[in-house]
Amino acid sequence: MQEAAILLMLLGVLSEGEALHLIQLPATSNVAENSPPGTSVHKFSVKLSASLSPVSPGFPLVINSSPLTEAFRVNSLSGTDFEVVTTGKEQLDFETGPNIFDLQIYVKDEVGVTDLQILTVQVTDVNEPPEFQGNLAKGIDLYIAEGTNPGSIYQLEAFDPEDTSRNIPLSYYLISPSKSFRMSANGTLFSTTEFDFEAGHNSYYLIVEVRDSQGLKASTMLQVNIVNLNDELPLFTSPRRVFTIPEELSPGTIVANMTAEDPDDRSFTSQLLYSITTVNNYFVINQLTGTVQVAHRLDRDAHELRQNPTISLEVLVKDRPYGGQENRIQITFIVEDINDNPATCAKFTFSIMVAEREAKGTLLLDLNKFCFDDDSEAPNNKFNFTTPSGVGSSSRFLQDPAGSGKLVLIGDLDYENSSNLATGNKYTVIIQVQDVAPPYYKNNIYIYILTRPENEFPLIFDRPSYVFDVSEVSPARTRIGQVQATDKDFPQNSIRYSISTGGASLQHPNVFWINPRTGELQLVTKVDYETTSTYSLRIQATNSEDTSSVTVTVNILEENDEKPICSPNSYFLAIPVDLKVGTNIQNFKLTCTDLDSSPRSFRYSIGPGNVNSHFTFSPSAGSNVTQLLLASHFDYAGGLDKIWDYKLLVYITDDNLLSGRKKAEALVQTGTVTLSIKVIPHPTTIITTTPRPRITHWIRRENMYSPSAWYVPFVITLGAMLLLGFLVFLIVLLIRAICRHCPRKTAMDKQPLVKKGEMKKAKREALVETIQMSTIFDGEARDPVTGEIYEFNSKTGARKWKDPFIQMPKWKESSPQIAAPRRAAAEGNGPLRATNKEEDRLSGKVQSEDVDLASRNENGKPGTAKNRNPTLTSRASPKLHMGK
Missing domain, CATH: 2.60.40.60 (Cadherins)
Incomplete structure (x- = not known):
């Protein structure tokens, strides 16, 4: 299909332009098999088109062949003459390959006119000579061991390319005659003699020829090598x-x-x-x-x-x-044997310790016990010793007899002798050991003689006892003092110091540390005069010979190192905004103690938090007990004060000056107390908080009764009175339980919360709807007037008595400020009110609050007051609800 497409394309091109023809094509040609490269197969020429445009470079060419092959190509002979030749890339074999090839030859000129023709090439058979295969065609080497018996050596094999069935026999001949070899007709090579390598000939060259039935022949070369055998002793x-x-x-x-x-x-x-x-x-x-x-x-x-x-x-x-x-x-x-070993010794360095009072004539060392010569024969193994030498040794040491190697003491070694001290009581004796035969090897022997001192003087301290002082505020590692012990014996041995006894406390097993080399005494930890004021130590000094002890007393100097401790350390107070200046706030007292300061040494000051200096202490110094007073009025209306919650940091300083010290050297300690004070606003005071759109809060505070802790007298008559008191207590508990579950309402609950006249004063735009809501009380305080405990809300200021169901004690009911209004309320004659300052003080002790939300307009519908900046207004309820 591909070939047909190409033909159609070429025919279309030819039909469009003027004719371009391949002359002598199509055609059929023959070529002999196995033709060498470049063999001419067929010649042809190209007829140019009418435009006489030359053939394009590279054309004509073989574009395809059937079957495919690269065995042919087109060569140019002249401008328009060409020929097809063999390439040699593929073998043309009549017996094994294809015999007919159809070559498509394509030509194109420079203007694009083309032509395509077919050349059929037939491969013709040629009679070929026999051939040797593989390495045999090039010649091979054969090896025969000497002494091998005559006989067959090698079988040659060739083949005839024309004989595909291999039935036609071939004949073999030995061309180079030799007495040692012969060749059979079927190609077998034989040896005719026994070969001897030592005889001379060790290699033979033979030419073998093979012929077919047509007389065609081929030859190859054989090299026969004689292998030498090992058959003689070295x-x-x-x-x-x-x-x-x-x-x-x-x-x-x-x-x-x-x-x-x-x-x-x-x-x-x-x-x-x-x-x-x-x-x-x-x-x-x-x-x-x-x-x-x-x-x-x-x-x-x-x-x-x-x-x-x-x-x-x-x-x-x-x-x-x-x-x-x-x-x-x-x-x-x-x-x-040669004299290769010098006289040697087991060691060449000796150290001898001799007592400083050793007797003269004492044998110190016999070198013959340590020295020897390893040579095996005399005189190579003989040696002797030279005369001793060395600084200070000639007058104290000698060999006896000379050259014998026996060293004896002849001088004085007293350690305390000043002349002996010049050498450090250490003497160096040098003796040479040498051979008596050449080359006279020598070796030096070094003998170090040390004088051993005797212990003649005891180890003593420079004082019979020591007393040191140290301040109780001294930090760890503070140097206290130093002890020193000496020994008059020479040489001076190092002395080690240690604490044998003493120096312990309940918290620390070792309060002191002594430097073992210098005897310097130091603190391990801080000491406390109030705990232990004096320590008694036993210091021990030790050297290699003696031990001695001494007593060391350490006095702790008192210092002002204790901070004042006050009770209470932190406290919460609540005061009304109109508290009188100079009043002791809730009877608060601060009591301070200090282990190392007198009660008259305290000084009080208020640090951060005392805005506008509203608070002060009295007395401010000279006592360990002081009271908190209000120093100035609060001015919230004038804008001077804006803070309702005060957090005061109180400093308590003990200006303690120890006796005998300068004021500049005195230590001052300061303690701190934290006070939280909340100012309770007046019921008519307006507190501005973060505004909430269109909501006005009215706070109604109600006074409620709550008894304080009452006390049962313990010192009463014996027996019956004690039993009677117990029965009364049980009756009271019963009444309290009944009151909790059965709260009563009073006629005053029916009275309106706000009168009409008061509503008109409130600009008449808003109708207040009162809603009773529970209030969370997050703090407690004691009322400065009644002494009762009440709970309060730190955000809104609402307060209530801690227990509203227990009746107030009789002694409080007798109070004219409380009893009269209470009686009037019981009789229904009017609300429970107080007058002047007492009224304000009582009105501040509220127990609950009502929150009035959702202001209404005059038509009763939800609306907005004319004042579009709603405020939170605190008002005291005009009535006291006795049942709540």
Whole structure:
């Protein structure tokens, strides 16, 4: 389909332009099989179009073939003449490949006119000569071991390309005549004699020819190599068998050269291998050259060589590593002794401790017990000692007899002698030990003689006892003092100090620490005069010989290190806004104590939080008890005061000056107390809070009764009175339980909360609807007038008695400010009211509040008051509800 499409396209192009023709095409041509590259197959020419436009470069060309092949291409002969030739890229084989090829030849000129024609190529058969296959075609090498019996050596094989069935026989011939070989007609090569490698001929070159039935032939070359066999023993050629060598030869030194030869291989470099079969640690042999070398140290004076200096070895020679011919020989080495070891000693440094009163003539050291010479034979192993030398040693030490190596004491070693101190009581004696035979090796022996002192003086402190003072505010690691002990003995040994007893407290097992080297006494932790004012320590000094102790007394100096502690430490107070200046706020008292200050040393001051200085303490100094007073009026209406909740930080300073100290050196301690004070606004006071749109809050406060804690007299008559009191208490508890579950209403509850006249004063725009809501009370305080406990809301100021169901004590009912209004209310003659300041004070003790929400207009519908900035107004209820 692809070929047809191409033909249609080409025909269309030809029909559109003027004619361009391939001359001598289509055609059929023959080519012989296996033709070499460039063989001409067919010649043709191109007839140009009327425009005479030349053929485009690269055309004509073979664009396709059937079957596909790259065996053909088009060559240019002249401008319009061309020929098809073979490429040699593919083998044209008549017997195995396709025999007919259809080549599509395409031509195109420069104006685009094209033509396409078919060339049919037939492959013709050619008679071919026989061929040797594989490596045999190029020639091969054959190997025959010497001594092999005559017989077949190799079978040659060739084939005829024309004989696909392999039925036609081929004939083989040996072209180069030889007495040692012959060739059979079927290609078998035979040897006719037994080969000897040592006889001379070790390689033969043969030419073999093969022919087919047509007389065509081919040839190849064979090289027959004779392999030498190992059949002779190697022979040693070195005549020497005994070798005398000195000891201490360095490793690698050649001490013998063993040579041998192989009769099988005299004309070539010998490949003999040498080895030592005897197990030894001293010699090795080069396996290729036969040279014997020293492998390890030859020490005539140690191990087995000291007893027997003769070493016997067996040397083996082989002509190949495995399975070859071998021979053996015995050789002997005699090791001679030399003076290679200097006289030596087990050690060359000696330290001798001699008592300072040691007697003269005492033998200090015998060097013969430590020195020796390792050489095995005389005179190499003989040595002697030289005269002692060294600073200060000639007059104190000597060998007796001379050169014997015995060192004796002849001088004075008294440690306290000033002349001995010049040498530090340490003497250095140098003695040389040397050989008596060349090369006269020498070694120095150093003898250090130390004088051992005796303990003649005790270890004593420089004082019989010590007394130190330290302030109780001193921090840890403070230096207290130092003890010192001395010993008159020389040399001065280091003294170590330690605390043997004392210096402990209930909180710390060790209050003090002493430097073990210097004797400096330090604090481990802070001390407290109020806990322990004096410590008694036992300090011990120790050196290598003596121990001594001394008593150390440490006095703790009192300091003002305790802060004032006040009760209460924090407190909450609530005061009315109109409290009189100079009033003790809720009878509050501050009581302070200090372990190291007098009650008259306290000074009180108020730090942050006392805005406009409304509060003060009296007295402000000179007492450990003080009261909180109101120092100035609150002015919220004039805008001077804006804070309702005060948080005061009170400083209590003990201006304590210890006796005998300057004021600048006195220590001052300050304690703190936190007071929270809430100012309770007057019922008619307007408190501006964060506005809420269109809501006006009216706070109605109701006074409610609540009894205070009443006290049952404990000191009453015995027996009956105690029982009667207990019965009365049970009756009261019963009444309280009944009152809680059965609250009563009074006629006053029916009275309106706000009168009409009061509504008119409130601009008549808003009708207040009162809603009773529960209030959360988050604090407690004591009323400064009645002393009763009441609860309050810190945000709204609402208050109530802590327990409203218990009747007030009789002593409070007798109060004219409370009893008269109460009676009037009980009789229904009017509300319970107080007058003047007492009225204001009582009205501030409210127990609950009503919140009036949702202002209404004059028509009774929800609306907005003319004042569009609603405020929260606190008012006291004009009536006191007795039942709530």
